[in-house]
Amino acid sequence: MADLSINFAGIKSPNPFWLASAPPSNSGRQVHRAFEAGWGGAVWKTIGAPVLNVSNRYGAWHYGGQKMLAINNVELISDRPLEVNLREIKEVKRAWPDRAVIVSAMVESKPETWHDIIRQIQDTGADGIELNYGCPHGMSERGMGSAVGQVPEYCEQITGWVMEVAKIPVIVKLTPNISDIVMPARAAAAAGASAISLINTINSIIGIDLNTLEITPNIGGKGGHGGYAGPAVKPIALNMLAALGRDSVVSGSKLPISGMGGITTWGDAAEFLLLGASSLQVCTAVMHYGFRIVEDLCDGLSNWMDEKGFPKISEVVAKSLPRVSDFNNFDLSFRAVARIDQQKCVRCNLCYVACNDTAHQCIDLVAKDGSLVPPHSYDLRSNGKEHAIGTRASVRVREEDCVGCRLCYNVCPVEGCIEMLEEAPLQPSVTWKEISDSQRDVTEDWEKMQRYRDKMGIHIH
Amino acid sequence: MAETSQGILRAAALSELLPPLTAHEAAVESARCLMCYDAPCTHACPTHIDIPKFIKKIASRNLRGSARTIFESNLLGATCARVCPVQELCEGACVLGAEHKPIAIGRLQRYAMDFAYDEGWMPFSPPRSTGKKVAVVGAGPAGLSCAGELAKRGHHVTLFEKRDMGGGLSTYGIIGLREPVEVALAEVAMLAKLGIRIEAGKELGTNLALAELQKDFHAVFLGVGLGVTTTLGIPGEEYILDGLEYIEQSKLNLHTLIVGKNVVVIGAGNTAIDCATIAKRLRADLVTMVYRRSEKEMTAYAHEYEFIKREGVRFSFLTQPVAVRVDHGKVTALKCVGMSLGSLDASGRPAPQPLPGSEFELPADQIVKATGQEKPSLASVLKLRTAKGFIETSDQFETSLTGVYAGGDCIRARGAASTVMAVQDGKLAARSIHERLVAHG
Numbered sequence: 010m011a012d013l014s015i016n017f018a019g020i021k022s023p024n025p026f027w028l029a030s031a032p033p034s035n036s037g038r039q040v041h042r043a044f045e046a047g048w049g050g051a052v053w054k055t056i057g058a059p060v061l062n063v064s065n066r067y068g069a070w071h072y073g074g075q076k077m078l079a080i081n082n083v084e085l086i087s088d089r090p091l092e093v094n095l096r097e098i099k100e101v102k103r104a105w106p107d108r109a110v111i112v113s114a115m116v117e118s119k120p121e122t123w124h125d126i127i128r129q130i131q132d133t134g135a136d137g138i139e140l141n142y143g144c145p146h147g148m149s150e151r152g153m154g155s156a157v158g159q160v161p162e163y164c165e166q167i168t169g170w171v172m173e174v175a176k177i178p179v180i181v182k183l184t185p186n187i188s189d190i191v192m193p194a195r196a197a198a199a200a201g202a203s204a205i206s207l208i209n210t211i212n213s214i215i216g217i218d219l220n221t222l223e224i225t226p227n228i229g230g231k232g233g234h235g236g237y238a239g240p241a242v243k244p245i246a247l248n249m250l251a252a253l254g255r256d257s258v259v260s261g262s263k264l265p266i267s268g269m270g271g272i273t274t275w276g277d278a279a280e281f282l283l284l285g286a287s288s289l290q291v292c293t294a295v296m297h298y299g300f301r302i303v304e305d306l307c308d309g310l311s312n313w314m315d316e317k318g319f320p321k322i323s324e325v326v327a328k329s330l331p332r333v334s335d336f337n338n339f340d341l342s343f344r345a346v347a348r349i350d351q352q353k354c355v356r357c358n359l360c361y362v363a364c365n366d367t368a369h370q371c372i373d374l375v376a377k378d379g380s381l382v383p384p385h386s387y388d389l390r391s392n393g394k395e396h397a398i399g400t401r402a403s404v405r406v407r408e409e410d411c412v413g414c415r416l417c418y419n420v421c422p423v424e425g426c427i428e429m430l431e432e433a434p435l436q437p438s439v440t441w442k443e444i445s446d447s448q449r450d451v452t453e454d455w456e457k458m459q460r461y462r463d464k465m466g467i468h469i470h
Numbered sequence: 471m472a473e474t475s476q477g478i479l480r481a482a483a484l485s486e487l488l489p490p491l492t493a494h495e496a497a498v499e500s501a502r503c504l505m506c507y508d509a510p511c512t513h514a515c516p517t518h519i520d521i522p523k524f525i526k527k528i529a530s531r532n533l534r535g536s537a538r539t540i541f542e543s544n545l546l547g548a549t550c551a552r553v554c555p556v557q558e559l560c561e562g563a564c565v566l567g568a569e570h571k572p573i574a575i576g577r578l579q580r581y582a583m584d585f586a587y588d589e590g591w592m593p594f595s596p597p598r599s600t601g602k603k604v605a606v607v608g609a610g611p612a613g614l615s616c617a618g619e620l621a622k623r624g625h626h627v628t629l630f631e632k633r634d635m636g637g638g639l640s641t642y643g644i645i646g647l648r649e650p651v652e653v654a655l656a657e658v659a660m661l662a663k664l665g666i667r668i669e670a671g672k673e674l675g676t677n678l679a680l681a682e683l684q685k686d687f688h689a690v691f692l693g694v695g696l697g698v699t700t701t702l703g704i705p706g707e708e709y710i711l712d713g714l715e716y717i718e719q720s721k722l723n724l725h726t727l728i729v730g731k732n733v734v735v736i737g738a739g740n741t742a743i744d745c746a747t748i749a750k751r752l753r754a755d756l757v758t759m760v761y762r763r764s765e766k767e768m769t770a771y772a773h774e775y776e777f778i779k780r781e782g783v784r785f786s787f788l789t790q791p792v793a794v795r796v797d798h799g800k801v802t803a804l805k806c807v808g809m810s811l812g813s814l815d816a817s818g819r820p821a822p823q824p825l826p827g828s829e830f831e832l833p834a835d836q837i838v839k840a841t842g843q844e845k846p847s848l849a850s851v852l853k854l855r856t857a858k859g860f861i862e863t864s865d866q867f868e869t870s871l872t873g874v875y876a877g878g879d880c881i882r883a884r885g886a887a888s889t890v891m892a893v894q895d896g897k898l899a900a901r902s903i904h905e906r907l908v909a910h911g
Contacts, residue, residue, distance in 0.1 A: 073501045073529070074497055074498045074500075074501030074502070074529075075501075355565035355566070355568065355569075356506075356510065356565055357504045357506040357507070357509075357565045358506055358507035358508055358509075359504065359505070359506065359507060361507060362507035384507065384508035385508050387513050389518060391513070392513070392514055392515060392516040392518075392559065392894075393514055393516075393558060393559060393562075394510075394514050394557075394558055394559060394562030394563040396513070396514070397510040397511070397513035397514035397563040398510055398514075398563050401510055401513075422504050
């Protein structure tokens with residue numbers, strides 16, 4: 010059985026799953042129950058400056074009968090008195106010595122204020138500190154949270170203040186509300202942080218109530234941007250995680266990265282590990298289903314690691330990172346075409362309409378006698394299930410015209426029905442970078458491009 | 471007091487079987503629809519409702535749009551949502567049916583229709599008059615559909631109905647557990663809003679003459695349905711109750727319906743099943759359906775047969791009634807003879823033949839027959855050309871008399887007659903009539 014334990018910048022935990030700093034880790038009682046359920050660690054809901062909260066606080070995006078594909082919130086950092094939080098942190102850590110207790114902090118941007126809070130946290134016996142440079146609402150208006158994370162210089166300066174007094178590992182949490190995630194990460198590294206975590210929530214307006222025309226969530230007739238999180242943000246988080254891994258300065262700093270942003274299943278977790286995260290934080294999925302989900306996060310990840318032959322987490326970390334590249338380096342001669350398994354196909358025709366209306370018009374409807382037929386070609390006087398099913402055309406890809414766009418594969422509702430088959434290349438392997446380095450004019454002039462295509466035998470359908 | 475609560479219990483026993491979908495159930499079920507392109511459910515529906523379209527409008531919470539989509543293809547969407555044999559039609563063709571559960575299309579259609587009727591909303595309003603007059607005879611599904619489609623196009627429609635109320639079998643002949651009377655009557659009322667004039671108590675051949683209709687109207691549509699329940703020709707038949715009347719009484723005069731303790735239902739079609747259901751649900755101790763052929767040949771839909779078996783009704787297959795046994799003026803048994811199946815008969819089914827010496831008696835204190843209806847007797851009265859006893863029509867639903875059209879059960883010489891087929895006939899006939907009226911200026 011795979012060893013799920015981690016040592017993240019010196020913070021040890023029995024598994025890589027930590028509650029992210031958020032409502033689930035708001036109190037000692039909650040964190041206590043989370044640890045009972047099996048969570049490896051918890052990043053305490055941010056403590057620091059005094060605040061007042063509002064209601065309603067959470068909006069959610071539901072789609073296709075599935076609840077909460079994303080959530081957004083305007084809740085602030087902990088509104089419980091600082092002393093209460095500090096006392097409970099101490100109690101929890103004492104009760105759970107093997108679990109990671111990390112405390113998220115955010116105070117006004119003054120060196121002495123930061124020094125005070127860091128010392129107070131360290132006095133609790135906590136294992137680490139996370140600097141909340143990401144909160145996009147409420148705190149940013151007061152010069153904290155993402156107001157810091159969006160300016161690399163502030164990020165570096167404040168992290169520097171923290172490091173002056175820090176005796177335990179310090180994790181800098183980044184906001185995704187920035188053009189280039191690499192910049193604040195470099196700043197954190199330059200200031201001597203112990204680790205990085207990402208992503209915090211994304212600026213968002215979740216929706217509008219079409220009956221009242223009010224913003225969701227409605228706060229006394231008003232509403233505004235809130236932090237967006239949940240399954241829908243995972244691809245954005247994965248991209249930012251990979252961006253840090255691919256940056257020579259950030260990766261050169263060897264800072265471990267705690268990944269978060271939409272982790273809901275063990276599969277999501279594995280993807281974050283594969284792109285370089287070495288601890289994982291979860292919030293929305295817990296807010297949806299409760300602490301119990303950690304069981305399958307661990308169980309599923311462990312089973313997958315056993316199946317793949319990964320004995321421990323560190324062997325999974327960043328395994329797929331070298332595969333992340335960019336368009337310049339993709340092999341232009343690589344060729345895939347769609348093939349439909351006629352046995353599995355249920356004849357929903359979703360691939361047909363997607364290809365025909367919006368892609369490359371290379372899927373045909375084929376009647377029982379082999380002839381091509383247009384859609385809606387049945388006799389209006391025919392009806393009944395036998396006739397409808399018995400005369401229904403099948404879908405067939407004209408492989409010679411298929412550009413391998415993979416849209417049909419994505420819309421097909423049947424598992425394993427459409428396969429993207431790798432075909433032998435028709436041209437020698439070449440990348441865009443190689444072409445632009447050696448024949449720049451081809452990349453700048455349509456006529457020369459056409460001559461290049463003719464020479465290489467590239468036909469665009 | 472006891473009488474009243476007994477009445478409530480009896481009514482509840484025959485109230486609509488399936489509850490309406492809740493908003494949440496409708497949201498989840500409509501989301502599950504794949505939205506097939508050129509969908510097989512739409513092909514399988516005799517009226518070709520754009521099913522993915524109306525379902526996805528439920529998903530997007532555009533319920534008016536959903537109801538409009540249904541009405542555009544089928545003005546009797548509320549009836550069809552309840553009585554259609556969806557297992558043989560739309561749901562039977564659903565691509566999710568093979569390895570999963572088909573979408574509950576019928577119940578979703580009912581959800582959209584209930585919304586429209588609850589709101590009293592109808593997508594069509596009578597357009598400018600064309601000045602053309604059409605007589606529609608029979609306010610059953612075919613007649614209503616035809617009348618509605620013609621009114622939508624601005625024609626003046628007068629709908630003649632021999633009974634007091636419109637709706638035909640939907641009102642009188644389908645068990646309330648599948649379609650309550652109110653649903654059928656609401657549909658009639660909704661169509662009347664399109665400007666259709668309804669004249670009840672008018673029967674062709676009695677107080678209505680085809681020749682006069684031909685004179686007074688630019689076109690005539692006959693949706694006259696079928697005749698009375700067939701005669702068995704056995705001694706004591708006068709003691710046998712008529713199945714359609716049995717159902718009608720259960721819907722309109724439930725308090726007067728007396729159900730036996732030991733009920734025998736003759737026949738194995740959908741009407742027979744309705745009769746057996748009524749008897750069983752109104753506390754008969756024993757209900758037996760008698761059919762002269764076997765399980766395989768029965769004309770009831772497979773899902774209806776499954777349903778009635780679960781209701782606890784017994785079957786006596788290969789059984790031919792030969793006489794009613796009456797003692798002291800009361801029915802005590804149905805005398806029967808066992809049958810065997812021989813070679814195929816004219817209907818393509820094996821012909822049942824009596825087994826010598828197999829006579830037996832089925833004890834019964836009530837016998838109901840639902841052995842199918844007579845072919846439309848009007849055809850010969852009106853001197854219309856017939857096919858196998860049914861009114862013969864062209865592809866345009868025109869009879870042998872120019873300008874006289876027909877549709878529904880009265881022309882259904884081939885295939886299974888059903889409400890939805892009648893609706894489609896009425897719709898297509900209306901198109902033909904419209905083209906004719908427009909072409910003739």
